[in-house]
Amino acid sequence: MKLSNNKVEIDGIDKEILRYLMEDARKPILEIARKIGISGAAIHQRLRKLESSGLISGSKFIINPKVLGYTTMAFIGIYLDKAMRNPEAVKQLKEIPEVIECHFTTGNWSILIKILCRDNEHLMSVLNHKIQTIEGVSRTETFISLDQQIDRQIGI
Amino acid sequence: MKLSNNKVEIDGIDKEILRYLMEDARKPILEIARKIGISGAAIHQRLRKLESSGLISGSKFIINPKVLGYTTMAFIGIYLDKAMRNPEAVKQLKEIPEVIECHFTTGNWSILIKILCRDNEHLMSVLNHKIQTIEGVSRTETFISLDQQIDRQIGI
């Protein structure tokens, strides 16, 4: 149900279903159905409702980049020239596969990105040859993530 | 196959399977099997291999926090007193449900976190009553994400 403030209302059963599937998207629906005590078809119907409300944006297999040799994660604050149209810079950032997040932010920087590289040498090369060469990028500040301690979705 | 440099070697079929499942974790395996031209059982066997290599860390339903009323994302750089043991601060950050990422970083801050709040008022309350009250936190710098333009996994 969609409330006037545009939030979606979900009940305890919806939450229970989502908590299982947020942990493991391929958990058998019938297994969840037996734990909750309703039919599999009822769960499918609720999932369709949650999908059309926009609460569920999809499902993903999560791959571990370290196993592919991507061991260096970094945040980069980007200063853009006043003259530069931000959307053009973002368009170019999208072409860089190492860039995995990009945010327009308040504060000193115009843009904050998260990037994933094989090692420090690769990071330096992406900075010098891909980020710094984008038109309008005047300066960057790099923060390497030495260790990620928390990575989760909002609790429901 | 695990190479001496600890990277895992995957072939074109593995990549094709993963590309489908990284987009949609519940995509029918038999549908993928028909597109690739091998049996469903062969795909399951490859997925088991990829799981035991650690390349696949699991699967998740992705929920859209905006639909639950969480519209304000922010990054917070945290300065810790020298005396403070960082792991103790992280332990306390894990208890704050709004904190969805936490990184030890190089640079000015000890810790960089990403948080998800309902609105600016909620953000201010988390900062003042939850983050700043952690022992050892001396100062914070907040960057609100006005708009996230890129959010993806590493390409394979």
Next chain:
DNA sequence: TATGAAAGGTTTCCTTA
């Protein structure tokens, strides 16, 4: 909002190349 039933998909095991 929930159900049973039916058609098709998942997953495992065993066998084969």
Next chain:
DNA sequence: TAAGGAAACCTTTCATA
């Protein structure tokens, strides 16, 4: 070591309450 067939179980949709 990688692939396929078969069997038991699960998913998904539909008609229906």
